[in-house]
Amino acid sequence: MGACGSTGNGEIHRAKLLLLGAGGAGKSTIFKQVRLLALEGFEDDIRMECVVPIIQNIVDACQKLVKISLKHELPLASKTMNESEVIRSTRVNSAEDDFSALKDAVKIIWADPQIKKAFSLSLGESSSKDAVNANDDFFLSKADKVLTPGYVPTDEDILKLRRSTSGAHSLDFKFDPKKFGKGHDKGISGQKHKSSYWTLTDVGGQIHERATWYEEFADLDGLVFVLSLPDFDQKSQDNRSANKLVEDGINLMLQVMRADNLLEVPVCVLLNKFDIFVKKIAASDEGINAVFPEYKGNPKNAEECALYIENFIREEISKDSKVTKSFYITQATDTDMIANVISKIIDSIALQNMKRSGIDV
Numbered sequence: 001m002g003a004c005g006s007t008g009n010g011e012i013h014r015a016k017l018l019l020l021g022a023g024g025a026g027k028s029t030i031f032k033q034v035r036l037l038a039l040e041g042f043e044d045d046i047r048m049e050c051v052v053p054i055i056q057n058i059v060d061a062c063q064k065l066v067k068i069s070l071k072h073e074l075p076l077a078s079k080t081m082n083e084s085e086v087i088r089s090t091r092v093n094s095a096e097d098d099f100s101a102l103k104d105a106v107k108i109i110w111a112d113p114q115i116k117k118a119f120s121l122s123l124g125e126s127s128s129k130d131a132v133n134a135n136d137d138f139f140l141s142k143a144d145k146v147l148t149p150g151y152v153p154t155d156e157d158i159l160k161l162r163r164s165t166s167g168a169h170s171l172d173f174k175f176d177p178k179k180f181g182k183g184h185d186k187g188i189s190g191q192k193h194k195s196s197y198w199t200l201t202d203v204g205g206q207i208h209e210r211a212t213w214y215e216e217f218a219d220l221d222g223l224v225f226v227l228s229l230p231d232f233d234q235k236s237q238d239n240r241s242a243n244k245l246v247e248d249g250i251n252l253m254l255q256v257m258r259a260d261n262l263l264e265v266p267v268c269v270l271l272n273k274f275d276i277f278v279k280k281i282a283a284s285d286e287g288i289n290a291v292f293p294e295y296k297g298n299p300k301n302a303e304e305c306a307l308y309i310e311n312f313i314r315e316e317i318s319k320d321s322k323v324t325k326s327f328y329i330t331q332a333t334d335t336d337m338i339a340n341v342i343s344k345i346i347d348s349i350a351l352q353n354m355k356r357s358g359i360d361v
């Protein structure tokens, strides 16, 4: 714990940072951003191993959208129905396969206005089992490129890919303020950022993955808990009578923070997916009042709503813990924003750890 630099015997001491949060909250997207920033780009093998999962995202999205359209009795064009058979019989085994029939099918399906309507309906629905991913429209719109031989995923494609994490994955990196700061070279302590060494760990957030989280709790220097703001109108997948933001987000976080070896660990809370939250708030009549009936602000003002949720969480946390928590409203797919947020997180963790060690700052 504490300083993160040379230990004096030539070895590098790395401060440990852990990402936690429910499945789909955005942990791996933050992890990928740190890799992108620290290592200045994704290696070719990482790019290429994303091709099959991206194609699978497209196939899954088409299948779900046809299913949602049928459920809502939307009048799909007959050619959409015909092409949905191609989708159903598609197996994505290798990036080298011939995807020309799939490409034609996806283009026809995504061009059907009823399918686009199904996409909007699905984003606003509270049933999460068959819901599409919020970035599926991005991949469906570029299916032509993705399904053409020679396709190499861009940084944005890699960041927007949905792939559930299984197990724990760590990245050793050097925090170089020049790569992360983007003009914000002074930290909240007012000191110029120095380079420091970190290990960032990402874990799976689905319920069956959480049993092994505690294995990562020893000797932590900081915890980053990621919450998904657009979950405010979703049902918990594991407890259908509970709200997803409250049950799989806030309550899960409060429970984790009560672990004995985390009581003193600095925590940063990311209220993530703000871009999707903005869209949902604009489209919803009730907004966050459905889950926070005591909210009296403007239900159509996404910033005000997010700040209300932030203050609600601050109050809940303060009942249990006196350790300062920092909060950030984020969009994990935005590299510049995450560069800035990671700089601030690293600065605030270093500051809190110096205070814990009794160093005057």
Ligand SMILES: Nc1nc2c(ncn2[C@@H]2O[C@H](COP(=O)(O)OP(=O)(O)OP(=O)(O)O)[C@@H](O)[C@H]2O)c(=O)[nH]1
Pocket (backbone or CB within 6 Å): 021, 022, 023, 024, 025, 026, 027, 028, 029, 030, 133, 134, 135, 159, 160, 161, 162, 163, 164, 165, 166, 203, 204, 205, 206, 272, 273, 274, 275, 276, 330, 331, 332, 333
């Ligand atoms: N538009 C948008 N998409 C996001 C944001 N954060 C994450 N995503 C997308 O949400 C999906 C899920 O994000 P992940 O980072 O894989 O979620 P996770 O927390 O690692 O999920 P598990 O591995 O299952 O625990 C991916 O498609 C991401 O691109 C965001 O702020 N805005």
Ligand SMILES: [Mg+2]
Pocket (backbone or CB within 6 Å): 027, 028, 029, 163, 164, 165, 202, 203, 204, 205
């Ligand atoms: Mg993940």
